[in-house]
Amino acid sequence: MRLQGEKLTVWLVAVLMAAGLGLLAPGPAVADPYCGLVWGSLAKTDAAMSRAKVVDVRTGQHYCFDRIVIDLNGPVAGYTVRYVPQVAQDGSGLPIPLRGQAFLQLTVNAPAYDDAGQPTYTPGAKDEVSNVGGYQTFRQVAWAGSFEGYTSLGLGVRARLPFRVFTLAGPGTGSRLVIDVAHFW
Known part of the structure; x- marks a missing residue:
């Protein structure tokens, strides 16, 4: 034993x-890319113009990224999403103050007003379009205006992080412009 x-x-x-x-x-x-994401941080653009109108803006949180969605009442036809030193208000060009260390200017090539000039979307508060308190990446969503067929928003984020832009059809005859910003590189 x-x-x-x-x-x-x-x-x-x-x-x-x-x-x-x-x-x-x-x-x-x-080391794998964070959550398998292989996005970059350079501008993403589609120059087409839309006949659709902006009807809503909303945000959400996901495991690997924060998301902002711009709803239209028809097909999305064009957009520009890019990091800028400062977001500018549509029409006047005045700077829009945003919380965060980096700033994305989101422009959809569609107005937020109908052919008679009546609003199709009006945010409750222009400097806080959506409450993003507690989000991992987003710091603030602000309305930059709708002028001459373009609608813009400012998105303050905690750092210059990779993002992607895509469109989704629906619901119904509407569509959505979707912008996801990763939590990490």
């Missing part, structure tokens, strides 16, 4: 020493 106990002790010491020397340690971790 004593011989079995000694063998077990010798085996246990050998395993612990091998682990201590790194012989049994796992290999180095390979």
